[in-house]
Amino acid sequence: MTVLNAVENTLGLNVNYEFLEAGDKCLQMHGIALPEETVKSIMKSDATLKGPVGETAAAVIVKLRQLLDLYANVRPFKSYPNVPCLKPNIDFVIVRENTEDLYKGFEYTLGDVAVSLRVITRAGSERIAKYAFEEAARRGVKRKVTAVHKANVLKATCGLFAEACRSVARNYPSISYEELYVDAAAMFLIKKPEDFDVLVTTNMFGDILSDEAAQLVGGLGVAPAANIGEKYGLFEPVHGAAWDIAGRNIANPSSLILAAKMMFEWLGFKNNDEICLEAAKVIEKSIIEAFRRRCVTPDLGGSLSTKDMGLKVASLIGEVASGKDP
Numbered sequence: 001m002t003v004l005n006a007v008e009n010t011l012g013l014n015v016n017y018e019f020l021e022a023g024d025k026c027l028q029m030h031g032i033a034l035p036e037e038t039v040k041s042i043m044k045s046d047a048t049l050k051g052p053v054g055e056t057a058a059a060v061i062v063k064l065r066q067l068l069d070l071y072a073n074v075r076p077f078k079s080y081p082n083v084p085c086l087k088p089n090i091d092f093v094i095v096r097e098n099t100e101d102l103y104k105g106f107e108y109t110l111g112d113v114a115v116s117l118r119v120i121t122r123a124g125s126e127r128i129a130k131y132a133f134e135e136a137a138r139r140g141v142k143r144k145v146t147a148v149h150k151a152n153v154l155k156a157t158c159g160l161f162a163e164a165c166r167s168v169a170r171n172y173p174s175i176s177y178e179e180l181y182v183d184a185a186a187m188f189l190i191k192k193p194e195d196f197d198v199l200v201t202t203n204m205f206g207d208i209l210s211d212e213a214a215q216l217v218g219g220l221g222v223a224p225a226a227n228i229g230e231k232y233g234l235f236e237p238v239h240g241a242a243w244d245i246a247g248r249n250i251a252n253p254s255s256l257i258l259a260a261k262m263m264f265e266w267l268g269f270k271n272n273d274e275i276c277l278e279a280a281k282v283i284e285k286s287i288i289e290a291f292r293r294r295c296v297t298p299d300l301g302g303s304l305s306t307k308d309m310g311l312k313v314a315s316l317i318g319e320v321a322s323g324k325d326p
Contacts, residue, residue: 002307003257003286006314007264007279010321018045022060023053024241033059039067047263048234051256052241061227061236062105065098070227070234071124072131073098073203074262075210077193081292083218083300090217092196095135096206097128097161098227103203120157120202125164131228132200133172142197144176145169148185148205161202182209189213214238221252221299224259226266233270235263249305252297257287257313278321286316 001017008015020038027033033056042048042064053060064070073096079085106117132145147165149158162179169177180188182205188195189209193216201209214223220239227234237255245251261283268277295312296302304312 002310002314003283003317004260006317007283010318011275011279011282013275013279022050022056024056025054027056027059034063039064042234043068043232047267048232049256049260049263050234050236052237052239054241054243057240061234062103064234065227068229068232068234069099070229070232071097071099072128072226072228073206073210074131074135074226074228075213075223075238076262077213077217077223079217080222080288082294082296083222083291085218086190086216087194089194091141092193092213093135093139093198094206094210094213095128095132095198095200096210097124097201097203099203100124101203103207118154118157120160122160122164125161126168129165129168129200130171132198133168133175136175136198137172139197142176143174144178144197145172146185146196146199147177147179148182148199148201148209149179150182150205152181158202165200185209186212189216210238218300220255221297222254222258224255224262226259226262228266233263233266235259235266249307250298251306252299253306253310253313254287254296254300257283257310261287282317282321283313285320286313289316289320 004015007013018041020041022034022038026035050061074093076093077090079088079090100119100121102116102118104117104119106119108115136143136145147162149162151158151162185199186209189212214220223238225236225238236259239255242251261280264276264283265280267273268280290296290309290313294302295304295309297304297306297309
């Protein structure tokens with residue numbers, strides 16, 4: 001909020017914030033992890049910025065993804081200065097289908113046998129593939145989409161997903177297209193991460209690969225995520241709640257600050273709002289400058305508290321926005 005307030009004051013952006021309850025403590029206090037009032041308020045908002053909720057994540061974020069049809073989970077990964085990275089030139093995005101797959105929760109047991117039903121639809125696969133190609137076109141980095149699946153084993157479900165991706169690829173002749181089996185993709189994320197631009201995959205594979213990818217660029221503390229649908233957008237840090245360090249003022253705020261950057265970027269493109277787009281650029285440039293100066297929390301080798309890092313990034317907002325060399 002310190003950073004967001006600085007953005008508002010600097011750019012003349014007027015944002016009304018409403019604070020809503022959800023998660024572990026909400027469950028303890030009210031007997032429900034995601035109150036109906038919270039959902040209603042989210043549906044009335046232009047965008048939602050969500051913090052970690054704890055062990056009730058399935059009852060909160062997974063439920064919201066399906067309730068609001070937030071079909072695209074978008075997670076960017078980029079090398080930042082003075083942040084421990086596998087290689088200095090990493091810049092790719094994982095676009096993960098967000099509403100289907102095993103996360104539908106269709107499970108049952110028959111005696112000593114447990115069964116989970118994997119749901120993959122053509123419509124769901126085609127729309128996430130289209131999102132990935134549009135993302136590659138918008139980024140304009142390598143203009144390449146890599147579809148990740150396991151169609152050699154999961155012939156029906158992954159076979160359908162791969163077929164849908166190929167069908168969509170034919171509509172984007174200027175975007176390079178390739179496919180990888182998920183085990184090979186996991187290997188090449190370590191071996192040649194600089195070769196990727198946009199990876200598109202199914203829900204569970206995307207969940208696993210995106211956590212792996214975060215370790216290439218400094219860990220979950222610098223990894224933001226967007227959950228995007230036709231109408232709603234919800235933005236969050238990739239990491240969960242760390243109750244073991246709660247109250248110690250040492251958590252890395254970078255992921256949530258970068259999630260706010262994604263939020264303003266989405267609002268800007270959706271509403272053709274130049275101020276929101278400028279806010280997104282200013283936030284990212286300011287946090288990059290904080291990284292460059294090593295003004296970071298202990299997990300990144302710095303000595304700042306959570307609060308002080310937020311204050312430092314906020315102090316850089318004005319310098320960056322004015323065009324000065326910070």
